Amino acid sequence: MSNQMNWINRQIRLGWVFLAGGLVVAVAGILLPRLVGDLSIDERIITGVGILLLGIGTAYLTHYGAARRDSQAARRMIAEEHDERMQILRAQAGNRSYWVSAVMAYAGLMWVSFVENGSLPPLSADALWYFLAAVVVLPFGIYAASLMYDQVHS
């Protein structure tokens, strides 16, 4: 049981790290333009990253903080997250989504190569954005679908 509480406490410490890091980054995004002057990037991007980290930290603290107060919930949470069958299913799903993203990235590289020698037309900025979005979304979809399918059928 103490190993389990150690693991919960480690997740809570990680939550505090995200929270603190997010606060620092968000404040840096607000203060940097005033201290340094013109930045080459929009300072709102830095603040946005900070807010994202704050959100992740808050989620960690809420999720694992509740488990620390309730030992049965903690045991159940640890069993769900360390469950050997789920770890295998996640690894299989990750493997499938990796191959999808690898093939798509390879296709993108090949397209760019052929554009250089004039064999294919160049991608517009919009087309490039949609392609990059697909490289992120499609493997994630494959991961989620694979996990859901295997949960039921294996």
Added chain:
Amino acid sequence: MKNRLEELRTQNGLTQQELAERVEVSRQTIISLERGRYNPSIILAFRLARQFGVNVEELFLFSEEEHNHE
């Protein structure tokens, strides 16, 4: 792999959730084990056997023909 998990679990008056908590896995894993869709790691197999006070071979019924990968 065929097993006597459901038989021993019900004999001992345990629900799937209770057994899952005792051996530190999810209820879904217990369900998959009982249906023979998932084969446990050796550590989990030993934990389950100890839970019921039996040997692993009495709990999981290994058949050479079933696992022939030719």
